[in-house]
Amino acid sequence: MKLEVGTSAPQFTLKNQDEQDVSLADLAGSKVIVYFYPAASTPGCTTQACDFRDNINSLKSAGYTVLGISPDAPSKLKKFKDKEQLNFELLSDPDNKVQEAYGAYGEKSMYGKTYMGTIRSTFAVDESGNISHAFYNVKAKGHIEMLRKAMGI
Numbered sequence: 001m002k003l004e005v006g007t008s009a010p011q012f013t014l015k016n017q018d019e020q021d022v023s024l025a026d027l028a029g030s031k032v033i034v035y036f037y038p039a040a041s042t043p044g045c046t047t048q049a050c051d052f053r054d055n056i057n058s059l060k061s062a063g064y065t066v067l068g069i070s071p072d073a074p075s076k077l078k079k080f081k082d083k084e085q086l087n088f089e090l091l092s093d094p095d096n097k098v099q100e101a102y103g104a105y106g107e108k109s110m111y112g113k114t115y116m117g118t119i120r121s122t123f124a125v126d127e128s129g130n131i132s133h134a135f136y137n138v139k140a141k142g143h144i145e146m147l148r149k150a151m152g153i
Contacts, residue, residue, distance in 0.1 A: 002103040003134050009034070009125040010101035014069065014091040017077035022067070022089055028129060031063045033147070035122040036104040037140075040072045040080035040090070044140035048120070053086050055144045062153045064124070069093050071118060103136065124151060 003009075009032075013023040024032065035052070037045040052059070052066055059066060066088040070077070077090040091098075096118070099105035104121040107114055120140065124133040124147075133151055147153065 002136060003123065003131050005131055005134060007131050009123065009129055009131050010098065012093075012098045012101070014093055014098060015074050016092070017074055017081045017090045019074050022091055024125070024129075027065055027125075029127050030065060031127060031132075032125040033059065033064050033066045033122065034069065034102070034125060035066070036069050036099055036102065036118055037120055038070065038118040040070055040076050041083070044120075045070070046080075046084060048140040048143050049080070049086055050084055051140075051142075051144045052088060053084065056087050058148075058153065059144075067091055069098060071096055071099070122147065
């Protein structure tokens with residue numbers, strides 16, 4: 001199931017890298033970029049996270065808060081955030097429930113084998129809590145450039 005533009009963003013409350021609860025509802029009335037990535041500290045995920053880090057000011061100036069979500073434990077997220085000096089929240093979805101709600105968890109294939117896992121995906125949520133943009137199977141490299149063009153930032 002993929003989310004369509006205009007539908008309500010699935011609500012969630014997850015632990016961040018500091019074991020604090022972060023809820024999408026807490027950000028109601030503001031714009032949020034929610035991105036899902038497979039695993040902290042892997043090459044592609046590091047490239048993507050650092051792209052967000054390096055471009056966070058332009059996203060903030062456009063009114064966006066960035067939340068990165070993976071199945072990693074908060075302790076792993078903390079190490080990743082500290083090592084890469086990330087300047088946005090990382091959230092832990094260990095049972096993949098939020099990923100499933102967004103359609104960002106499903107069948108993948110690598111080297112001819114299929115398996116279930118996180119589908120690299122990004123969503124923009126508007127001030128009303130609706131999906132304004134939905135991107136599935138995004139590439140880690142050049143991600144922010146693609147977002148900027150597609151979202152007019």
